[in-house]
Amino acid sequence: MKNESIGIVETKYHSLSDDLILESGEKLKNVQVAYETYGKLNKEKSNAILVCHALTGDAHVAGWYEGDKKPGWWDVIIGPGKCLDTEKYFIICSNVIGGCKGSTGPSSINPETNKPYGLDFPIITIKDMVNAQKKLVNSMGVTQLFAVIGGSMGGMQVLQWCVSYPDMVRSAIPIATTAFSSPQQIAFNEVGRRAIISDPNWNNGQYYDSEVPTEGLALARMIAHITYLSNESMYQKFGRRLQDKEDYGFDFETDFEVESYLHYQGNSFTKRFDANSYLYITKAVDYFDLAGEGSLAETFYGLKIKFLVISVDSDWLYPPSLSRDIVMGLNANDINVSYCEIKSSYGHDAFLIEAGQLNYLIAGFLSDTLVKDVMAKEFPKIKEKSSIEHAAELMLHEKVTHLPVVTDNSTLLGIVTAWDISKSVARNYKELDDIMTKEVIVVSPEDPIELAARKMKKYSISSLPVVDESETVIGIVTMDHVSSMMTEN
Ligand SMILES: CC(=O)SCCNC(=O)CCNC(=O)[C@H](O)C(C)(C)COP(=O)(O)OP(=O)(O)OC[C@H]1O[C@@H](n2cnc3c(N)ncnc32)[C@H](O)[C@@H]1OP(=O)(O)O
Numbered sequence: 001m002k003n004e005s006i007g008i009v010e011t012k013y014h015s016l017s018d019d020l021i022l023e024s025g026e027k028l029k030n031v032q033v034a035y036e037t038y039g040k041l042n043k044e045k046s047n048a049i050l051v052c053h054a055l056t057g058d059a060h061v062a063g064w065y066e067g068d069k070k071p072g073w074w075d076v077i078i079g080p081g082k083c084l085d086t087e088k089y090f091i092i093c094s095n096v097i098g099g100c101k102g103s104t105g106p107s108s109i110n111p112e113t114n115k116p117y118g119l120d121f122p123i124i125t126i127k128d129m130v131n132a133q134k135k136l137v138n139s140m141g142v143t144q145l146f147a148v149i150g151g152s153m154g155g156m157q158v159l160q161w162c163v164s165y166p167d168m169v170r171s172a173i174p175i176a177t178t179a180f181s182s183p184q185q186i187a188f189n190e191v192g193r194r195a196i197i198s199d200p201n202w203n204n205g206q207y208y209d210s211e212v213p214t215e216g217l218a219l220a221r222m223i224a225h226i227t228y229l230s231n232e233s234m235y236q237k238f239g240r241r242l243q244d245k246e247d248y249g250f251d252f253e254t255d256f257e258v259e260s261y262l263h264y265q266g267n268s269f270t271k272r273f274d275a276n277s278y279l280y281i282t283k284a285v286d287y288f289d290l291a292g293e294g295s296l297a298e299t300f301y302g303l304k305i306k307f308l309v310i311s312v313d314s315d316w317l318y319p320p321s322l323s324r325d326i327v328m329g330l331n332a333n334d335i336n337v338s339y340c341e342i343k344s345s346y347g348h349d350a351f352l353i354e355a356g357q358l359n360y361l362i363a364g365f366l367s368d369t370l371v372k373d374v375m376a377k378e379f380p381k382i383k384e385k386s387s388i389e390h391a392a393e394l395m396l397h398e399k400v401t402h403l404p405v406v407t408d409n410s411t412l413l414g415i416v417t418a419w420d421i422s423k424s425v426a427r428n429y430k431e432l433d434d435i436m437t438k439e440v441i442v443v444s445p446e447d448p449i450e451l452a453a454r455k456m457k458k459y460s461i462s463s464l465p466v467v468d469e470s471e472t473v474i475g476i477v478t479m480d481h482v483s484s485m486m487t488e489n
């Protein structure tokens with residue numbers, strides 16, 4: 001096991017029970033979603049964080065496969081003690097549909113022909129990807145995600161989650177992304193697609209039992225990879241240095257280090273990616289336009305999600321101005337949003353590399369947890385003037401040891417505990433009023449969970465009613481809720 005790593009991990013597979021109805025109106029049958037999870041889902045299922053991957057990523061976001069030389073693609077921020085701390089959070093990452101790393105995509109077998117789909121695979125969108133993820137998340141019993149996070153195309157999925165399933169997202173972290181694909185981004189994707197389509201081996205997408213279009217795919221990646229770097233990082237990495245030679249070759253072989261590097265990036269990509277998946281996924285990215293005919297301010301209307309929007313100062317593919325547009329749309333709705341720009345010379349791919357800044361920003365944002373973020377909103381309470389027997393029955397039935405005593409309007413009058421019930425038996429009390437504590441220790445929904453924890457410790461109590469300004473009980477927070485979310489000091 002490596003230091004600070006979650007160690008050896010494995011990919012799992014979930015088969016969707018229903019067909020996936022796509023945005024295009026087409027139906028995708030027998031859909032499989034490849035995913036990985038790390039950490040432990042808590043009893044309340046409230047600590048799940050969904051990581052959405054970028055264009056060529058996959059479900060293997062952290063940890064190691066047996067025998068591998070490199071860990072998952074975002075291992076720098078996932079694991080014990082890192083910002084996506086697996087001691088606190090339950091991390092989920094799935095491969096997008098349309099992909100080639102275990103989720104159903106163009107290289108999967110079409111149940112109607114028993115052959116790989118190829119171009120018979122339907123066009124998919126970012127919204128379709130999110131719909132498949134939602135089914136996976138629901139299959140785990142998770143009804144609200146503590147956070148959804150992702151960079152680049154992953155960030156588009158984050159934004160789509162917030163708009164498609166606002167009640168399922170507590171906080172959102174879109175990084176180095178945009179709310180719509182710009183003409184320049186579409187242009188680069190189209191050049192990449194044309195490189196694939198122009199490769200004779202592409203054969204209209206039917207190459208699975210013959211030579212694959214590696215030349216076209218490598219060229220597509222070389223073009224795209226340039227857009228993931230910055231001019232400055234290219235100077236830093238290569239300058240004008242020559243590759244394994246002292247002088248120019250005066251031919252069309254490789255002269256410069258940067259050429260050799262791009263060939264390497266292109267070739268290694270063909271070993272891990274399917275050309276048709278590249279076509280489908282880049283198309284999904286191009287179609288992404290969260291606001292459509294409307295404005296972002298209208299699109300974000302009514303969201304109760306807390307946002308951390310991050311951009312990279314040297315990213316010219318998804319420049320900070322596009323992130324600031326997202327922030328403006330959120331600000332127009334008074335939505336809680338923090339915005340940070342990573343300082344880096346790496347360009348767009350900095351979101352995969354800048355471990356220190358990412359860990360600092362994300363850990364700070366996630367640890368800023370309030371009582372309302374973790375409290376149980378459905379909980380048993382008992383009306384004033386109820387009998388002690390009724391309170392005892394309710395406790396047994398609901399398996400709780402604390403019951404807020406309330407008026408018809410849910411105003412808090414007191415609290416009765418299992419200990420109070422034993423006292424009533426021993427001392428022969430008959431009325432709830434005789435045994436309940438009237439000076440109740442409470443917290444407000446806007447209090448930080450650290451305050452709830454301190455009160456529980458100080459008064460040796462394991463459960464606190466949450467009351468709003470009008471003394472109405474709106475939730476209950478227990479030691480379990482709090483301890484699963486507390487930052488360890
Ligand atoms: C985002 C997701 O969801 S997952 C997808 C993320 N992964 C990728 O995109 C993989 C390809 N991308 C990269 O490698 C990216 O550059 C990063 C961001 C992941 C890594 O960035 P860096 O750490 O700066 O690595 P860098 O860009 O310098 O590339 C290093 C590789 O280039 C090779 N290389 C460096 N110089 C040269 C050269 N002159 N000639 C040939 N190869 C070279 C290195 O040997 C190294 O190879 P390795 O990856 O097999 O070890």
Ligand SMILES: N[C@@H](CCO)C(=O)O
Nearest residue numbers: 054055056057152228
């Ligand atoms: N380099 C990353 C980022 C692209 O946005 C990838 O290949 O997915």
